[in-house]
Amino acid sequence: xxxxxxxxxxxxxxxxxxxxxxxxTEELIKFYKDMLLIRRFEERAGQLYxxxxxxxxxxxxxxxxxxxxxxxxxxxPGDSVLTSYRDHGHMLACGMDPNGVMAELTGRATxxxxxxxxxxxxFSREKGFYGGHGIVGAQVPIGTGLAFAHKYKGDGGLCMxxxxxxxxxxxxxxxxxxxxxxxxxxxxxxxxxxxYGMGTSVERSSASTDLASRGVAYEVKTMSxxxxxxxxVRDAGLEAVEYIRAGKGPVLMExxxxxxxxxxxxxxxxxxxxxxxxxxxxxxxxxxxxRQTLINMKALDDEGFKAIDKxxxxxxxxxxxxxxxxxxxDPSELWTDIxxx
Numbered sequence: 001x002x003x004x005x006x007x008x009x010x011x012x013x014x015x016x017x018x019x020x021x022x023x024x025t026e027e028l029i030k031f032y033k034d035m036l037l038i039r040r041f042e043e044r045a046g047q048l049y050x051x052x053x054x055x056x057x058x059x060x061x062x063x064x065x066x067x068x069x070x071x072x073x074x075x076x077p078g079d080s081v082l083t084s085y086r087d088h089g090h091m092l093a094c095g096m097d098p099n100g101v102m103a104e105l106t107g108r109a110t111x112x113x114x115x116x117x118x119x120x121x122x123f124s125r126e127k128g129f130y131g132g133h134g135i136v137g138a139q140v141p142i143g144t145g146l147a148f149a150h151k152y153k154g155d156g157g158l159c160m161x162x163x164x165x166x167x168x169x170x171x172x173x174x175x176x177x178x179x180x181x182x183x184x185x186x187x188x189x190x191x192x193x194x195x196y197g198m199g200t201s202v203e204r205s206s207a208s209t210d211l212a213s214r215g216v217a218y219e220v221k222t223m224s225x226x227x228x229x230x231x232x233v234r235d236a237g238l239e240a241v242e243y244i245r246a247g248k249g250p251v252l253m254e255x256x257x258x259x260x261x262x263x264x265x266x267x268x269x270x271x272x273x274x275x276x277x278x279x280x281x282x283x284x285x286x287x288x289x290x291r292q293t294l295i296n297m298k299a300l301d302d303e304g305f306k307a308i309d310k311x312x313x314x315x316x317x318x319x320x321x322x323x324x325x326x327x328x329x330d331p332s333e334l335w336t337d338i339x340x341x
Contacts, residue, residue, distance in 0.1 A: 023231060023234060025297065025299045027073070028231075028290065028293065028294060028297075028299065029294065029299065029300065029308075030073075031069055031070070031073070031230045031231075031234070031290060032287065032290050032291065032294060032308070033308055033312065034065075034069045034092070034093060035065035035066060035069050035230065035286060035287050035290070036287055036308065036309070036312050037092055037098070037312050037315065037316070038061060038065045038068075038069070038088070038089040038092050038093070039062060039065055039287060040312050040313060040316045041088065041092060041098060041101075041102070041316050041319070042060045042061055042062045042088060042089070043062070044102075044316050044317075044319070044320050045058065045060065045088060045102070045105055046058075046060055046261070046265065048102075048105070048106065048320060048323075049265050050265075053106050053323075053324065054105050054106055054107075054118075054119065055107065055118070056118050056119060056120075057085065057118075057119060057120060057134075057264050057265075057266075058105070058119045058264060058265045059085050059086040059087075059119065059120075059263065059264045059265075060086070060088070060259070060261045060265070061086055061087075061088055061089035061090075061259070062259065062260045062261050063194070063257065063258050063259045063260035063261075063280070063285075063286075064086075064089065064192060064194060064227065064257045064258070064259055065089060065230075065286055065287065066227060066228055066229060066230035066233055066257070066286035066290075067162075067190070067192050067227045067233055067255045067257050068089050068090050068093040068162070069093055069230055069233075070230045070231070070232070070233025070234040070236075070237055071160060071188075071190060071233060071234070071237040071255075072090075072093040072094060072160075073234050073237070074234065074237035074238050074240075074241045075128075075160065075241075076156075076157070077128075078128070078155055078156065078157040079128055079157045079158050079159070079160065080128045080129075080130055080143075080146045080147075080150070080157060080158075080159045080160070081094055081128055081129050081130065081159070081160045081162075082129070082130040082131050082132075082133065082139045082142060082143050082146070082159070082160075082161060082162070083131075083132055083133070083139060083161075083162035083163070084132060084133055084134075084136070084137075084139055084162065084163055084164055084167060085119070085120040085132050085133065085134050086132075086164065086192075086259075087119075087120065087122075087131075087132030088101060088105070088119070090129065090132070090162060091112075091122065091124070091127075091129055091132075094124070094127045094128065094129045095127050096112065096124050096127050096129060098315055098316065098318075098319040099318065099319045099322040099323070100112045100124075101122070101319070102319040102320055102322065102323040103115070103319075103322060103323040103326050104117055104118065104119075104122045105118065105119050105323065106323040106324065106326075107328065107329070108323055108326035108327065108328060108329070109326060109327050109328060109329045109330070109333070110322070110323075110326040110327075111323075111326075112124055114329055114333055114336075114337075115328060115329040115333070116329060116333060116337070119132070120132045120133070120134040121133070121134060130142070130143075130146060136164075136166060136167045136170060137163060137167035137168075137170030137172055137173055138172070139161060139162075139163065140161055140163055140167070140170070140172060140173045140176045140189065141172050141175065141176045142161075143159045143160075143161025143176075143187060143189075144159075144161070144176040144179055144180050144185060144187060146159040146161075146187075147159040147161075147180060147185040147186050147187035147250070148183070148185055150185075150186050151183070151184075151185055151186055156245070157186065158186035158187060158188060158241060158244050158245065159186065159187045159188070160187075160188050160190060161176075161187055161188070161189050161190065162190045162192060163189070163190070163191055163192070164191070164192055164193075164194065164197060165191060165192070165193040165194065165195070165196075165197055165202050165205075165206070165211060166197025166198060166200070166205070167197075168191050168193075168206075168211055168214075169197075169205060169206065173189075174214075174218070176189075177189065177214075177215060177218040177220055177250070177252065178218050180218075180220070180249065180250040181218045181219050181220050181249055181250060184247060184248065184249035184250075185249065185250055186244045186245065186247075186250070187244070187250045187251075188237075188240050188241065188244060188250070188251050188253060189215075189220075189250060189251070189252045189253065190253050190255060191211050191212070191252070191253065191254045191255065192227065192255050192257055193211055193227070193254055193255065193256050193257065194257050194258050194259040195258060196259070196263070196271070196272070198263045198267070199263065199267065199269075199271040200271075201271070201272075210224075211224075211254045212224040212252060212253070212254035214252070215252035220249070220250050220251065220252050221240075221243055221248070221249070221250070221251045221252070222251070222252045222253075222254075223236050223239070223240060223251060223252070223253045223254070224253070224254045224256065225253060225254070225255050225256070226255075226256060227255030227256050227257030227258075228256075228257055228258065228280075228284040228285070228286045228289070229286065229289070230286055230290055231290075233255060236253060237253075240253055258280045258284065260277065260280070260281065291305065
């Protein structure tokens with residue numbers, strides 16, 4: 001894990017090792033359950049999309065589960081979260097009800113946005129989740145505004161603003177970094193670098209592939225972490241939020257991860273080889289690797305894993321049934337929740 005410049009132009013240096021407490025067995029099991037829930041939920045969402053029950057765009061989070069599970073474990077009540085359109089995993093990691101999320105994906109009245117937001121646009125103020133956002137990079141200045149609100153109100157909260165590596169080339173991101181650094185805003189900017197912005201690799205779209213280093217120009221503390229290792233993400237997250245809550249300003253974290261599916265359900269992902277994908281699955285899968293860790297620790301046996309799998313399958317199946325049996329919005333809903341200037 002790498003730490004870059006901090007306020008007043010401090011030079012780059014390695015963080016102190018062992019600064020965070022190791023997760024307990026119970027925490028590791030929870031990480032496993034949370035990641036598996038996201039994986040199975042997304043797999044079912046992909047099936048429903050193929051059946052024509054989910055319309056519009058649908059961007060799956062399969063492969064990236066360790067990033068949001070590790071970081072959300074560092075949050076406290078009152079913190080705020082927002083991300084881009086690859087957002088179902090973030091919703092579940094924030095504690096949003098799988099029934100309500102799946103109902104929104106299928107455009108039902110029982111969904112979080114009453115069936116009007118779909119995959120990319122649902123919110124839960126109760127859970128501090130301020131949306132998936134469909135415009136690339138648009139969530140970053142919004143997250144900066146949420147961080148400003150936390151500081152203005154003095155509520156002790158922070159904002160986690162997630163984005164992809166493609167969004168990280170947007171100009172509004174750097175305006176946000178500058179403002180957050182200038183005003184010491186409590187925000188963790190998370191770049192989920194899954195190596196491809198739509199179909200374009202990072203190597204072809206970014207002059208420097210060391211994305212975290214871009215924060216140095218704004219005197220922002222920077223970090224880089226293995227986004228396929230939930231414990232590494234959690235440790236980096238604890239260090240980051242401790243820094244932010246101490247009033248020292250924003251943190252920019254690059255989480256190096258990988259998505260197994262295409263950019264969206266309509267993307268065949270022919271821009272990468274099967275060997276590349278299979279190697280990532282075989283060597284770096286966050287769920288399989290944590291499962292092996294739990295086996296080595298003798299924390300769970302085969303029966304324990306089967307019980308977890310069974311429970312999560314029941315939750316996901318129930319969410320799909322709830323969505324498919326829920327009513328569609330009444331046509332009058334077209335005229336509600338509209339801001340008139």
